[in-house]
Amino acid sequence: MIYLPIAEMPVNVLLVLLxxxxxxxxxxxxxxxxxxxxxxxxxxxxxxxxxxxxxxASQIAATSFSGIMTxxxxxxxxxxxxxxxxxxxxxxxxxxxxxxxQLLRLGQLDLIVSLLYLLLLSxxxxxxxxxxxxxxxxxxxxxxxxxxRPLKTVAxxxxxxxxxxxxGLYISILPPLGxxxxxGALAAVMGIGGGFILIPAMIYLLRMPTNVVVGTSQLxxxxxxxxxxxxxxAATKTVDxxxxxxxxxxxxxxxxxxxxxxxxxxxxxxxxVLGALLMVASIKFLFDLVIVPEQPYVLGGGTW
Amino acid sequence: MRRLLLILALALLTGxxxxxxxxxxxxxxxxxxxxxxxxxxxxxxITVSSxxxxxxxxxxGVNPDRRGxxxxxxxxxxxxxxxxxxxxxxxxxxxxxxxxxxxxxxPSFFAVLSxxxxxxxxxxxxxxxxxxxxxxxxxxxxxxxxxxxPSAYRxxxxxxxxxxxxxxxxxxxxxxxxxxxxxTYPGGLFRAVIRLPANAPxxxxxxxxxLFRDGRLISRQQIPITVSRIGIERTIHDLATRVSWLYGIVxxxxxxxxxxxxxxxxxxx
Numbered sequence: 001m002i003y004l005p006i007a008e009m010p011v012n013v014l015l016v017l018l019x020x021x022x023x024x025x026x027x028x029x030x031x032x033x034x035x036x037x038x039x040x041x042x043x044x045x046x047x048x049x050x051x052x053x054x055x056x057a058s059q060i061a062a063t064s065f066s067g068i069m070t071x072x073x074x075x076x077x078x079x080x081x082x083x084x085x086x087x088x089x090x091x092x093x094x095x096x097x098x099x100x101x102q103l104l105r106l107g108q109l110d111l112i113v114s115l116l117y118l119l120l121l122s123x124x125x126x127x128x129x130x131x132x133x134x135x136x137x138x139x140x141x142x143x144x145x146x147x148x149r150p151l152k153t154v155a156x157x158x159x160x161x162x163x164x165x166x167x168g169l170y171i172s173i174l175p176p177l178g179x180x181x182x183x184g185a186l187a188a189v190m191g192i193g194g195g196f197i198l199i200p201a202m203i204y205l206l207r208m209p210t211n212v213v214v215g216t217s218q219l220x221x222x223x224x225x226x227x228x229x230x231x232x233x234a235a236t237k238t239v240d241x242x243x244x245x246x247x248x249x250x251x252x253x254x255x256x257x258x259x260x261x262x263x264x265x266x267x268x269x270x271x272x273v274l275g276a277l278l279m280v281a282s283i284k285f286l287f288d289l290v291i292v293p294e295q296p297y298v299l300g301g302g303t304w
Numbered sequence: 305m306r307r308l309l310l311i312l313a314l315a316l317l318t319g320x321x322x323x324x325x326x327x328x329x330x331x332x333x334x335x336x337x338x339x340x341x342x343x344x345x346x347x348x349x350i351t352v353s354s355x356x357x358x359x360x361x362x363x364x365g366v367n368p369d370r371r372g373x374x375x376x377x378x379x380x381x382x383x384x385x386x387x388x389x390x391x392x393x394x395x396x397x398x399x400x401x402x403x404x405x406x407x408x409x410x411p412s413f414f415a416v417l418s419x420x421x422x423x424x425x426x427x428x429x430x431x432x433x434x435x436x437x438x439x440x441x442x443x444x445x446x447x448x449x450x451x452x453x454p455s456a457y458r459x460x461x462x463x464x465x466x467x468x469x470x471x472x473x474x475x476x477x478x479x480x481x482x483x484x485x486x487x488t489y490p491g492g493l494f495r496a497v498i499r500l501p502a503n504a505p506x507x508x509x510x511x512x513x514x515l516f517r518d519g520r521l522i523s524r525q526q527i528p529i530t531v532s533r534i535g536i537e538r539t540i541h542d543l544a545t546r547v548s549w550l551y552g553i554v555x556x557x558x559x560x561x562x563x564x565x566x567x568x569x570x571x572x573x
Contacts, residue, residue, distance in 0.1 A: 003355065003357070003537060005533065005536075005537045005544070008506065059559070061559040061563070062559040064563070065560050066562075066567040107404055111398075111400055115398075229552050229559070230552035233555065234548045237548055239552060239555055241554075241558075242540065244559070245562075249562065252562055252565075252566035253566065260570075289398045291399075293399055295463075298391075299388065
């Protein structure tokens with residue numbers, strides 16, 4: 001047992017390491033950041049929601065930095081695109097932290113976060129299961145369907161166009177800025193990295209080649225997560241350094257092991273299982289919102 | 305038992321805990337009652353280190369009545385803080401927190417110990433006057449929304465805090481093998497043990513000891529107890545509150561270092 005100085009509660013060190021390791025393992029296996037599993041897991045363990053959201057961001061920063069180091073060596077980071085996404089993301093996360101503070105004060109943080117998680121987990125879970133099912137049925141993988149779609153999107157027609165040599169694109173800077181902004185705001189409120197929304201958006205909306213998508217999204221996630229940690233420390237004082245260290249160690253080690261094992265497995269099957277898990281989790285969120293509460297009164301101030 | 309008497313005797317000799325203090329939060333006019341009840345605490349400082357998992361506070365003393373008449377009541381209070389209670393409402397099929405009611409102050413921790421039911425010891429007026437019930441110290445700061453009942457909000461606050469272990473009631477002597485509660489010994493000696501859970505606030509507490517007879521307060525005593533962080537817990541908390549920007553930057557740098565080390569260690573050939 002160790003006492004967390006900011007969360008003001010004792011936690012079991014082994015349990016936290018195990019949970020963060022498991023989340024890291026899953027994220028390495030599937031190739032997602034894992035913030036959207038980590039934050040609810042921490043809250044489930046009794047960590048106050050504001051501390052879980054703010055502290056989870058530091059673990060996301062650690063994981064994405066280790067990812068970028070690997071991706072840079074493979075020259076698969078589009079720095080120019082990453083910078084644009086980050087600028088949008090920074091503005092978004094500043095707004096997100098302000099919104100977080102406001103919701104906390106109004107006592108509505110739990111509702112908004114529950115609703116967002118419900119939407120997010122059910123839609124991502126559904127998409128993962130569908131993809132896995134199609135693969136199992138032997139349907140063509142989605143890369144073929146990308147080619148069949150028109151290559152020009154709204155990103156190609158808007159003004160302020162810029163060349164992105166690494167991605168081989170000549171598109172407007174507005175969609176990347178807007179995309180970065182939304183992900184930044186979501187990340188600040190929900191305690192997620194946002195990679196699993198960002199990656200599909202980069203492929204389908206910006207038409208970026210898949211080989212640079214992962215590294216570039218990690219760059220944006222790193223910048224946003226780092227900024228959120230600093231902003232939350234200053235604004236809400238809810239970053240717990242001791243918890244952060246435990247999460248970093250568990251998450252980073254788990255992710256590396258997961259990535260190794262994942263390399264030798266069929267990704268589609270893993271995604272199907274994870275998708276099912278996310279669906280179950282989202283049903284839990286739905287139940288909590290819909291069934292008649294046992295206790296009609298609640299204490300205000302960040303209790304989930 | 306003998307050890308307890310020894311501690312008590314020592315405490316009485318040094319006289320340290322038996323400092324006659326006037327109640328600091330005398331919001332309501334309380335009649336003057338001699339603050340001369342001989343009582344002390346076993347630990348005036350409770351330190352929170354990285355291994356902290358809750359603690360317990362022992363208050364001991366002697367009933368000054370030679371014939372042992374009257375009832376002892378011990379109350380441990382945390383500082384008063386603002387609190388908000390909301391009621392769940394149904395909006396489009398979803399349960400939403402609404403109708404907030406603010407309390408300008410409510411005890412952050414409250415434990416009351418007695419040998420029998422409090423209402424048999426003190427009159428309802430005394431319970432309210434000396435704030436022997438947490439609801440008595442909860443000050444409403446806002447109007448209750450239409451259709452709401454102020455006493456229901458007050459009761460909800462007490463109920464929710466009780467579930468968190470922050471409000472405790474002990475109204476009978478502890479059972480065999482249990483230390484928590486108020487135990488009286490022959491000769492007027494009493495001992496009150498209060499469990500301080502790990503989620504109790506880190507703050508300045510005060511232990512109040514009262515002697516009631518025939519529903520009236522005869523004598524009282526107040527002893528401050530400090531719960532504070534030490535060591536690394538204190539350093540981290542001070543950094544986080546005083547130089548919060550720097551603290552955030554240090555956390556990020558640590559995260560980057562952890563990521564860097566991981567990427568090096570697990571480098572693929």
